[in-house]
Amino acid sequence: MEKVDIKRLARELNLSISTVSRALRDSHEISDSTKKKVFELARQLNYQPNPHASSLREQRTKTIALIIPEVANNFFSLVIDGIESIAAEKGFHVLIYLTHEKTEKEVEFVRQLSNGRVDGILMSVSGLGQSITHLEDLMQKNIPLVFFDRTPDELDVPKIITDDRDSSFRATEHLIQCGCKKIVHVSILRQMSISDKRKQGYLDAINKHGLPEMVLDCSIDEEETYQLIKTCIREQKPDALFASLERLAIAAYYVCGELGLNIPGDLKVLSFSNLQTASLLNPPLTTVTQSAFDMGAAATKQLFRLIKGQEIDERTITIRADLIRRKSTSCD
Amino acid sequence: MEKVDIKRLARELNLSISTVSRALRDSHEISDSTKKKVFELARQLNYQPNPHASSLREQRTKTIALIIPEVANNFFSLVIDGIESIAAEKGFHVLIYLTHEKTEKEVEFVRQLSNGRVDGILMSVSGLGQSITHLEDLMQKNIPLVFFDRTPDELDVPKIITDDRDSSFRATEHLIQCGCKKIVHVSILRQMSISDKRKQGYLDAINKHGLPEMVLDCSIDEEETYQLIKTCIREQKPDALFASLERLAIAAYYVCGELGLNIPGDLKVLSFSNLQTASLLNPPLTTVTQSAFDMGAAATKQLFRLIKGQEIDERTITIRADLIRRKSTSCD
């Protein structure tokens, strides 16, 4: 089957390549009659322009890249949904890269993207607190770049974030209103600004009400985390556990199962989470739920503004998270 | 900041473009001394080749496309993980497309990919039973193509599937062994071969044991599905519900909550599902769990074989699903 490119169309129609190209792009320089002929043949042969040739010539790719730590995670899945909805609408393609929380991978991906592969990059950084020179390099190259959720504080870049401190504060006050006196905040990845903000919201609420600060920093390792939580619950006997991440709450549920503790009777549990089945858990889990889809959509819209060269008014967009009260923190 | 391309390297080193290109690709035609010089400068200036120029010239892109119905779904999230793990290993890039179960979108994506954008395509089809001419077109163009999970029976293509019939049979027998006599199989998207196979496994087991066939076909609409399940449970009073899809089991859980039915006392529930939190539900849900990560990885490996032009021995790879027994089908 012979290849179908512009050259072929031109040959079959006895036209020049330039004329065919212009006809396809509906240029005013081409007469309606030839346009019609070109369109007709293109349709017949199912002509599709070679995107790499176009990208090379036009110096734009209609493609964006998404770099995230992981995908098997309700938050990021929903974010992808939001991103895709906007990208598809604009006819853009989306490349996806998973760092698995490894900065080296992030550095490598960024390097790969630094020479015209994409028109812009959306990113939720892995392991913050690490070196950010690769991100600075990217900015220097003037590649449109938008961060979401996990953003580097050190850089002045467009970002989409959750009201982490405030929602954490509200969540903590919810626990306090339920009568909890010993609330432990469980967190991970201490280098992440987002964890810090959540912890800060907790601390602010705790201090406002004169309660004791109880903070547990876990590691990345699942098993170690499980043991830490177990020891904490057994020895410190908190009456509420506020998890900064979904997987920490899951671990807490298992620990309670093992220790024979009743939720919410013995321990109230609350977590940042995007679990769709939160209300089906035993017991239904009270969550602080981020609008993940909206964050993805907002980030993408912002990125398109940058790509189009438009000035952006708000460099930081904050999207409110909702506290959804369920049985794991019920008061009776 | 001046652009850094091969031309720039050549100019600064007083070499020709071809020599630089060859040096970068470590050709034996270039002396070690010049190679060293070229590498050094490339490193200094952080040279990255323009991928579109390479793709255009080489007629290969080191990019694959993934077309799936949705991403906010545990199964597909894990599949993506599996795909990415293999792709990253080979230095390939992954484009992601979501059809949201709409065949029109699938057709459009396929059209967009039909002219050299990618080296191959991985796909789980949307709404089977629809027209498949767009897939036939793709095959005619000789674009490497591998299907997984939801595959079109009509086409002779490489595919990765679950042992849907067999695992469904085993699951149904598990319910029967628990003493269930009125087992209803709930399914959706009746045009999907995968649904058919699951239903067939159920029917085979039911008939083998001389029990009544009870089949409920739901629609895509969430609310309608909910009502159908509710009516079915109330009027037909099954003692077990076998859901072909995760979301149907979720709906069943809600229905039972509303009707005040006890799981597993009044109704045992079992479902195909990749929910990570299945064991934390109330009650823990017995699942038939596909090895989603492995399916993604296997599909990608298969695709790479096609891309390399290797003959593939097994055109259909079946990956076994596991029945994980939990409390929702407990016998006591």
Added chain:
DNA sequence: TGTTTCTACGAAAACGTTTCCGTAAAAAAA
């Protein structure tokens, strides 16, 4: 010494587009 074979490199074509520039013929203006 003369001939052949390597070695190491340069010129240029090619990949498939888009667009700048140029120009006949037709139309409009003078």
Added chain:
DNA sequence: TTTTTTTACGGAAACGTTTTCGTAGAAACA
């Protein structure tokens, strides 16, 4: 009628690579 403008198109350069082909000079061989 002559001049100017417009219309509709063709030629060729350009995007940044890779690779084919060609060739000086060095090395090997006779």
